[in-house]
Amino acid sequence: MTPAPSSSSAPPQKLMRLALGGAVFLTILSGGLFYAATVQYGAQPTADVVKVEVGDKTCNPNHLSVPAGRQTFEIFNASSRPIEWEILQGVMVVEERENIAPGFRQTLTATLAPGEYRMTCGLLSNPPGNMVVTPTAASDASGDAVPSLKAFIAPLSEYKVYVTLQASAFERKAAALAEAVASGDLNKARDAYQATRLPYKQIEAIGGRFADLQSRLDVAALYLEKHEQDPAFTGFHRIEYGLYEQNSLDGLQDVARHLSEDAAALKQRLREAKLSPDYLASSASLLARRIADGRVDTGEDLYAHSDLVDFAANLVGMQKMAALLAPAMTGDALPAAQQLQARIEALSALLDSFKTGDAYPDYTSIKADERAKIKSAFNDLANAFEAAGDALGRVAA
Amino acid sequence: MTRHTLFAAASFLLMAGSSLAAPSTVLDLVEPIADYKIYVSEKLDKLVEDTEAFTAAVKAGDVEKAKSLFAPTRLSYEAIEPIAELFSDLDASIDSRADDYEKQEQDPAFPGFHRIEYGLWEKGSTKDLDPVADQLLADVKALRERITDLALPPEKVVGGAAVLMEEVAATKISGEEDRYSHTDLWDFKGNFDGADKIFQLVRPLVEKQDPAFVQKVAGNFATIETTLAKYKEGDGYKSYDKLTDDDRNVLSAAVNTLAEDLSTLRGKLGLD
Ligand SMILES: [Cu+2]
Numbered sequence A: 001m002t003p004a005p006s007s008s009s010a011p012p013q014k015l016m017r018l019a020l021g022g023a024v025f026l027t028i029l030s031g032g033l034f035y036a037a038t039v040q041y042g043a044q045p046t047a048d049v050v051k052v053e054v055g056d057k058t059c060n061p062n063h064l065s066v067p068a069g070r071q072t073f074e075i076f077n078a079s080s081r082p083i084e085w086e087i088l089q090g091v092m093v094v095e096e097r098e099n100i101a102p103g104f105r106q107t108l109t110a111t112l113a114p115g116e117y118r119m120t121c122g123l124l125s126n127p128p129g130n131m132v133v134t135p136t137a138a139s140d141a142s143g144d145a146v147p148s149l150k151a152f153i154a155p156l157s158e159y160k161v162y163v164t165l166q167a168s169a170f171e172r173k174a175a176a177l178a179e180a181v182a183s184g185d186l187n188k189a190r191d192a193y194q195a196t197r198l199p200y201k202q203i204e205a206i207g208g209r210f211a212d213l214q215s216r217l218d219v220a221a222l223y224l225e226k227h228e229q230d231p232a233f234t235g236f237h238r239i240e241y242g243l244y245e246q247n248s249l250d251g252l253q254d255v256a257r258h259l260s261e262d263a264a265a266l267k268q269r270l271r272e273a274k275l276s277p278d279y280l281a282s283s284a285s286l287l288a289r290r291i292a293d294g295r296v297d298t299g300e301d302l303y304a305h306s307d308l309v310d311f312a313a314n315l316v317g318m319q320k321m322a323a324l325l326a327p328a329m330t331g332d333a334l335p336a337a338q339q340l341q342a343r344i345e346a347l348s349a350l351l352d353s354f355k356t357g358d359a360y361p362d363y364t365s366i367k368a369d370e371r372a373k374i375k376s377a378f379n380d381l382a383n384a385f386e387a388a389g390d391a392l393g394r395v396a397a
Numbered sequence B: 001m002t003r004h005t006l007f008a009a010a011s012f013l014l015m016a017g018s019s020l021a022a023p024s025t026v027l028d029l030v031e032p033i034a035d036y037k038i039y040v041s042e043k044l045d046k047l048v049e050d051t052e053a054f055t056a057a058v059k060a061g062d063v064e065k066a067k068s069l070f071a072p073t074r075l076s077y078e079a080i081e082p083i084a085e086l087f088s089d090l091d092a093s094i095d096s097r098a099d100d101y102e103k104q105e106q107d108p109a110f111p112g113f114h115r116i117e118y119g120l121w122e123k124g125s126t127k128d129l130d131p132v133a134d135q136l137l138a139d140v141k142a143l144r145e146r147i148t149d150l151a152l153p154p155e156k157v158v159g160g161a162a163v164l165m166e167e168v169a170a171t172k173i174s175g176e177e178d179r180y181s182h183t184d185l186w187d188f189k190g191n192f193d194g195a196d197k198i199f200q201l202v203r204p205l206v207e208k209q210d211p212a213f214v215q216k217v218a219g220n221f222a223t224i225e226t227t228l229a230k231y232k233e234g235d236g237y238k239s240y241d242k243l244t245d246d247d248r249n250v251l252s253a254a255v256n257t258l259a260e261d262l263s264t265l266r267g268k269l270g271l272d
Helices: A012-020 A137-144 A149-183 A186-202 A211-217 A235-245 A252-272 A277-298 A307-328 A331-353 A368-396 B003-017 B026-059 B063-079 B081-095 B112-123 B130-148 B154-170 B184-207 B211-229 B245-262
Strands: A024-028 A034-038 A050-054 A063-067 A069-077 A083-089 A092-100 A105-112 A115-119 A129-134
Touching: A050 A063, A050 A083, A063 A069, A069 A083, A069 A092, A083 A105, A092 A105, A092 B081, A092 B154, A149 A186, A149 A252, A149 A277, A149 A307, A149 B026, A149 B154, A186 A235, A186 A252, A186 A307, A211 A235, A211 A252, A235 A252, A277 A307, A277 A368, A307 A331, A307 A368, A331 A368, B026 B063, B026 B130, B026 B154, B026 B184, B063 B081, B063 B112, B063 B184, B081 B112, B081 B130, B081 B154, B081 B184, B112 B130, B154 B184, B154 B245, B184 B211, B184 B245, B211 B245
Parallel strands: A050 A069, A063 A129
Antiparallel strands: A024 A034, A069 A105, A083 A092, A083 A115, A115 A129
């Protein structure tokens, strides 16, 4: 038999110290072997060791109720084959002991949050046992605390994956757009333009914060001294101007090539960017505010009038962000998460209401009162992200 | 100053004023975990693609072809085994052994790769394997879906490398996993590469704090790699029967040490 893997919560040195402290009992097994099981004490004065016997068909007891917190289990394999014993939450293994030989016992210490769990009982065909972990004063108290920064590693990683994939798509589509422009096919170039814009708009909250790149990729003629005739008029809107206003590909080859290079640079920049929860929220808030304060009134896509498509893509990206942050926004941050969800749903429903089938109408057809509604929904969203950012800033602090 | 440069300058200040760099070290794990997710996604794409070909061979009744695809197909699954604790139901359905079932090989519930392995090598036939092959393909596709939507818990990723090394040390080293085909060295390759990937991704975060630890772990992975390399044959590995006792001892010692060392990684990274 191989030694039990040491529990992550009880490193070997600590076990040794506890063992020397005297809380050791030896079990003499039928095979004449000795097996030392450690009983944890001190750190959890009230926790008794929970004993579980695994038989050929079932665990005994097959239903357990234990208080939240650190809990030590002693598993005795009373069956005729080697077993592994696992505590499951949904399909996820929370803790396990591998390879417990028949007639042997092993201990396992796990820190469990309140909730419903299952335990495996030998063969896969054996029905799992139930375990209910009940709240304690301590677990209730920790639920009120600010969420821990650790809880944000997974959502931030996932958002990073999302951004990375979108940035790669942007890079690929921008290269295809440059090719389409070079090929001289106006319709193909228009399709490629719209396809390139989508991934960029989805990650604009983060990607748009690199000011140097942003001013090349997505600058509006409105902000340039000589408007469309300004030499600094480049990027998406310069291409859009050619494709939809001039109906010509003249002069677009270099612009499209530069866009493609900047897309590659953006991907690299995003790869290196360090993300934090409040940085995400403040970036989204900034973008929602920028849209509410400017683009909704003036329009951004002055030649293609595809603003609603942009808004929807922006929303998809922000929705992704909110959905990932939400599960980690516990305790004090919970109301902010709920408010954010409500604002996203409201804006999503509003944008959907303009759709005919899958398509959004030309933005010029959106009347002033409708624009006022869009503006106010983006403002609400900006406020909700700002509140979320405040709550998350307290986490990061 | 043009409006353009004013605009750019204003947004640059906004950017500089915010906390692009998080103060805490615990968030330094964001990039490694994101990179690991991408690694896993690539392995799962490969697994689905390979399983399509493997199960097609099984269903076509082509025993020799199916045998030749068995171990290479499993390679990508074994590489993501450090996180198998996140999908215990599918892991059971894809990769459980006959011992997990009451009637062992004769149990109709015995599924997945090893049920097919049993048919191909022990029975030399694909008889009764059609539904098993269909289920296996459905399961690997379900796994890819599920992982795509899952934010990987960092403690499970980092802890998973140690858990897998423990499993290799405790059970796999006996050759129990691929007991009919003896293709265990392929699985080892996948397992060690998968665990090493995790170690390599977080390595920069522990290197300064504990260079001796990093050297030791890297050394043990290298020992394993060198030992496995002796058994290379074609694109893969020789039968597990060919592993000498000496080399098995070398592997066993290295993997036991790795299991022990890697179990401290969560703590070193502030994840306990
Ligand atoms: Cu396996």
